[in-house]
Amino acid sequence: MSAPHGPAWEFLLLFVVVIGGPLLLERARAPGIIGLLLGGYAIGPNGLGWISHANDTLPDLGQLGLLYLMFxxxxxxxxxxxxxxxxxxxxxxxxxxxxxxxxxxxxxxxxxxxxxxxxxxxxxxxxxxxxxxxxxxxxxxxxxxxxxxxxxxxxxxxxxxxxxxxxxxxxxxxxxxxxxxxxxxxxxxxxxxxxxxxxxxxxxxxxxxxxxxxxxxxxxxxxxxxxxxxxxxxxxxxxxxxxxxxxxxxxxxxxxxxxxxxxxIDFFGAAVFIPVFLVSVGLILDPRVIAExxxxxxxxxxxxxxxxxxxxxxxxxxxxxxxxxxxxxxxxxxxxxxxxxxxxxxxxxxxxxxxxxxxxxxxxxxxxxxxxxxxxxxxxxxRRVPRPSVTDRPLGSRVVVVVSTVDPSPEVFRVAARIAAPDGGVVHPVLLRRESDPAHDAAAVSALEAAANAHGVDGAGAVVVDRSLAAGVAHAAAAHLATLVVVDGPMWSGTAGVASPAPVLEYRGPEGALLHPPAPPDLAGELSRRASTPVDA
CATH class of the missing domain: 1.20.1530.20 (Na+/H+ antiporter like fold)
Incomplete structure (x- = not known):
């Protein structure tokens, strides 16, 4: 038998620190980042010496983590x-x-x-x-x-x-x-x-x-x-x-x-790359020097x-x-x-x-x-700063595209993406089904996401089942905290008694789009400019 050594041992130490360091410090109400630095010290040459000065693996991974952090x-x-x-x-x-x-x-x-x-x-x-x-x-x-x-x-x-x-x-x-x-x-x-x-x-x-x-x-x-x-x-x-x-x-x-x-990007950064960089910095940490x-x-x-x-x-x-x-x-x-x-x-x-x-x-x-x-x-x-109104959210911050088929008009996604782009917003595709329609399956969501991805849309697909298309549109808008809903076709016309929490843009193909209230008077002009298609209020 021999003492633990080699890449498997080093990576085990690394991930134990990544898991345990932040948890211990956060329980003590200290920032988790400090746990990664202290963990790097603990396993490093100035601590227990399990990672020596001659080790190149963790510093090289730390350099990759540094690049990832700045990205x-x-x-x-x-x-x-x-x-x-x-x-x-x-x-x-x-x-x-x-x-x-x-x-x-x-x-x-x-x-x-x-x-x-x-x-x-x-x-x-x-x-x-x-x-x-x-x-x-x-x-x-x-x-x-x-x-x-x-x-x-x-x-x-x-x-x-x-x-x-x-x-x-x-x-x-x-x-x-x-x-x-x-x-x-x-x-x-x-x-x-x-x-x-x-x-x-x-x-x-x-x-x-x-x-x-x-x-x-x-x-x-x-x-x-x-x-x-x-x-x-x-x-x-x-x-x-x-x-x-x-x-x-x-x-x-x-x-x-x-x-x-x-x-x-956040997941892999938070789980691996950025913690590895912080642990590699901790290898340099020396409490004896700090105490001087x-x-x-x-x-x-x-x-x-x-x-x-x-x-x-x-x-x-x-x-x-x-x-x-x-x-x-x-x-x-x-x-x-x-x-x-x-x-x-x-x-x-x-x-x-x-x-x-x-x-x-x-x-x-x-x-x-x-x-x-x-x-x-x-x-x-x-606590002392007044909260802004929810209506102050940018128009394109959360755009929901509601379609009734997995093969919708490609232009509806392009219009939604153009509207969201100036605000750095996200577009969520939603497949709408009536309660009387046949049951959907996972393949339907995958097909919808594939159609959206082909036009640069990065939001997660979802399915909404409701008693009517209009009610489904309203519920999809509420569930996604939408700032704007773009519907493919006449799903919203003649919807007395159904209110959407966000403006609804009914896309009608080459002839343009129709905007339904609630909406400020100048919203139609802004949408026309962004979407590059005529919008009637």
Missing amino acids: VAGVELDLALLRAYRRSAVSFGLLTFAVPMAAGTAVGFTLGWSAPAAFLLGSLLASHTLIVYPLVRGAGLGSDPAVATAVGATVLTDTLALTVLAVVSGTSGSDASTGEVMVRLVAGFAVLGGFCFYTLPRAARWCFRRLGGERTVRYLVAVAGFLAAAVLAEVFGIEGIVGAFFAGLALNHLVPNEGRLMDR PRTLGLAALFVVACLGGKVLAAWLARVLLGFSGARAGVLFALTAPQAAATLASTTIGYRIGLFGTTVVNAVLVLILVSLVVSPVAGRRFV
Whole structure:
């Protein structure tokens, strides 16, 4: 007999930590992410030593998890909110980046660091991760102006932080002149931008429509997309996480936040890739280093520079943008957490020799403090912000397509997809049956989903059985919390006594569509513009 060793043993340790670490910490009312970091320490060379310094498997998987984390950060952002509140988002984004950036850079220079190390420290303190956003959205504030501003600002702050990272990593340890490095980086960003924002979305859309009937295909296309962007970035000396983040932004409008593809991306990210990255970071964690006065002193400086900068930026937003005190508090709660880009920049700074073990452990203390402070602040200020009306939801956020056959008109899905696209919404196909109709089977739902997938629709199919088609339409709208219902054919005409909770658009083929109340007066014009088909109110 011999002691456990080899890949099976290492993966067993990894998944035990992934399962048990967050559970134990969450029972102690601490963020689950800390359990992954502590679990990585426990099995790592500074803990029990079950994973040695010579192990390459977990660090390599951690690198893949880092790319996945940055891809998810880009694909999950609500770009519709950015467009709606772009002025306040850009203004606040510059504030919440510039203030901590300046403070962190000043700390670096005060400590006698080199310029690249100081700038990298400033950029990682200036970024943020929307860890508190689910809490805020769950409280019904997803469309609040302050929340929308913070979400939109995330695009700017993370892009700027990753740009600084790309410049610093590209110039550090290179024998080329600064001018040559900058030319290479500019050319790299141009090529990367063209690939991510022009080629990748078109290639993905083609694959989704031609191959999207298979549930795994869309997910694999998304994974291949961000890996291709990461490889292309590295060809030009840009960190792969920049390419992964840009790929997420580029595919954002093709992956609705409530669609099935996003469910798969979130599932595999939360279950495997992102936890593996966090555990791999925990391998570097060393409590002996954290307990040193120098580490604690650095951590205190980082906390003051980061959280102090975020507080000042939120206060300036209150003064300059006219937010209330409660909304300014929500801005701080959303932009204070340090996780994704912070860990990414710290890991890369350690890898290229700009940061030592002491700095890495001090940053981990900062992350811990930010993850404790932010939810507390979020819960406190969220209670004081008025809830928006349910009717304020964007028109295309949840579109339900109701059909009575598994072979409906292809154009009805195209119309629904066009309406949902500007709001980054999801389209759910629903097969409607009367109680007197023959029973349906699973093949009917699969056929409906296949027909929808062929036209870029990513929502989950469902069957509604009711006493009449009109009642079925109303119940389907209520069950899916629809903002708009698109019906294929005259299912809604002559429906006295039946009320739908959402406007109903009756698609009539080439002759156009008929809009049924309740609907604002200008809704028909907006639908005509989006759907590219005449709509009569």
